Amino acid sequence: MTMLQISPGIGLTMLIVGTVGMLFMGVMLVLVLIFHQRRIIFFNKLAQDFEKEKQQLMLNASIKFQEEERQRIAADLHDDAGPLLATARLYLNENLVHQDTATQLQAIFSTRQIIDDTIQLIRNISHNLMPPTLKNFGLDAAVSDLFEKINNSGTVNASARFHDSTKRLDDNQELLVFRIIQELVTNILKHSNAGFLHLTQNSQGNYVYYRIHHDGKGLLQEQFDRMEKDSAGLGLKNIHSRVNVLDANIYFEMDNTQSYYKITLEIPREY
């Protein structure tokens, strides 16, 4: 099949210009690809380094948190349970059999009191590790319980309302959400000087929302993002990592009236 009928002069020019042009285009295309790929790999590497650094910070925060928990439990056992049991042992010394009945009865009564206190202490430690209300009655009951205890302390007016409890979250999700709320409330009580604390729960579509309002000195989103990256913000890092595991979102803002700080936790039902 003869494709072209062309004069020799034009044909030669076409050949030279065409060949040089095609080669130039080819070389440029290959160079563009190489430089583009170098750029992408460079940015990928930066992103990976950043991600690794973040993971490392999270890991350190988790380890530190676990260590602090262990230290707290060790301190509770050593400082509270230890002396109580030592005191009980003193009451039940070998001379007790030589004492008169009234003294014996008094010693047994005191020992029982001490053992009761120790049981209560161990129960408190155990509850701190895994609240029985959460395990037995679910997240809403556990949060209600937490807020009731805070309210009963008399220093903060704390309340919680649940608008949609028809469908519970997954057990693992409930534990993680409870820990997040616990951490948030602890932070508010510790740092914000709030006199009012209110939690609302509702759901929309496939999401469950927990909103905490308080009238103390709170955090805004950019402050949270900044502090969460700081090496000091251990509690905030734990909140962030738990939010990540839940595939949830957390927002720190002022409410519409600009009188309360509002923290919104948005959790997908299935993850």
Next chain:
Amino acid sequence: MSTIQIIYEVFYLLPLLAFFFFKSKKKEWAVRVIFFYVIYCIVQEIATNLTPAIIYSYLSKTGLQGDELRKQTMLISSKYVLILFATYTIIEFTFFCLFYQFLFPEKHPARKYTTFTWIGFTSFALIDYFFINRHQTFDSFVSGIESLILIVMCGYYLYYQVTHTMNMMVYNTFNFWVIVTFFMFVSATFFLYLLSDAMGKDPEFRKYYLYINIGANVLKNLLLAYAFTRVFIPPASLKKDSISELDLGDALILQQNN
């Protein structure tokens, strides 16, 4: 034979030497395909060069002499050379399509389209050869179409590389250099083959044909030789590294809770 032509012929051996001396995962089928392509190019070159001599020796035995012998030799050998060129276009395209299949993961649409393109182009080239051109002239049109298809396929692979960036630099792979080889070779010879049929008898064009053809083939062999010094990366390993999102502390909590 001029010095340039000797150098040109010697360059055909470079990819072979590179294949035997460098690590390029010789057991990979993609590498083998290109190795067989290199062998085929050498055989084709030898056949093209030897055809006139064989025909000359055959005709001289039939009693032909002088100008008549030379004229007949030219006539018959050009016919056989045209057959060689026509088969070269189809076989080169087949080798490229085979290699191209190995560049994409299984079930990637590019594999399916490559097969369809190969069937379409081969049918078209055969129809052109037997029914349209009737092996009378250089297959400029078929070569032009082949070049265009190869440019599009190479372009697509380069685009694929942009969108599926590996963590390894692209210029360290056998895959990339073979594609670049074909891309540069067809870019350099596109106009040459396209105009060969129309301008083949022009002496000035023949001079340019010689230089551009030699240059393009030398470049092709150099690039292929370099490709054999690189390592073939199968498409399965083109996946990106992923970093786990799960934090250790929470993973422990989840584990304990289970």
